[in-house]
Amino acid sequence: MQKIRIAIVDDQNLFRQSLALLIKSVDDFELAAEANSAEAFLERLKTLPADIDVAIIDMDMPGGMNGIELNDILHKQYPNIKVMVLSVHMHERLITQMIDAGAVGYLAKNCDMHELIMSIRSVYIAGFYFNISVLQAIQNSGRHKFSANKTINNLPVNLTDRELQLLKLICKEYSNAEIAKELYLSVRTVEGHRNNLIQKIGCRNTAGIVLFAVKHKLFNTMF
Incomplete structure (x- = not known):
């Protein structure tokens, strides 16, 4: 079975570590990297022996590069990495901005565990995952x-x-x-x-x- 290689970038240690445990518990997932900042993740990418399939990133990373900037760099320098956003911010314009900039999925941090697992698989296979909330946000943001x-x-x-x-x-x-x-x-x-x-x-x-x-x-x- 070919595993989906996943990276987690989030400055909240407990949340990141809990998410890492979840990733490790799924048979077809492999935790390839985790980092507490965008800068640390970009440095880690230089030393990884194999490519990352999906990067799950936060929007807020105080004291350095934020999720918007990281998404932009990943798209330009590592176009094969599919970027998913996991954030507390569910503003319509922000969601649309991130997808416009190359993100292929956007989920709230309080999403259900099963939806997160399903979304990672969908992103890997189909190239995107948008739930109803995100689709409505995109539609609302494009009205004018x-x-x-x-x-x-x-x-x-x-x-x-x-x-x-x-x-x-x-x-x-x-x-x-x-x-x-x-x-x-x-x-x-x-x-x-x-x-x-x-x-x-x-x-x-x-x-x-x-x-x-x-x-x-x-x-x-x-x-």
Whole structure:
């Protein structure tokens, strides 16, 4: 069984250590690193023998770099690391800002243990995890944006029928292989369509595609 390599970055020792114990208790998880600051984590990354799959980071890390800054650095220097935010701050604009900046999941620190485990697996397999609270925050934050330069289909970019099909299946958390089977395409062709969609929308990853869909109310029409 290939394990999901996870890192935890949180300055609250008891919370971080408790989360580390939870990670170690799950069969398909591996605790690859833990750090009490963004700076310590970045230094730790230089010495790790293997890549991190998912980094769970806090927003508040007093006395140094915060979660926003860490997310930005990780996205630029370690693009293969999927960043999940675990925070007490659930402000709509902050959630959207972090996802816009490349985070692929955002959970409240008082979330249920089972949801956290499920979210890590979803992030690893599908590339994102957004619960109802986060989807509503994204939708609310986008109500007064994107009013200019809309196309005939009321979107800021022209999407083909194939791209809309792909977007729909991505929002349903289909993998590239599942999308290929559904649309009778090769996996390589699906990967090409996904990359083109990311470039056309101007987002950073799969989570950005879902963010776009929610902001433009495509998500509601699909489910």
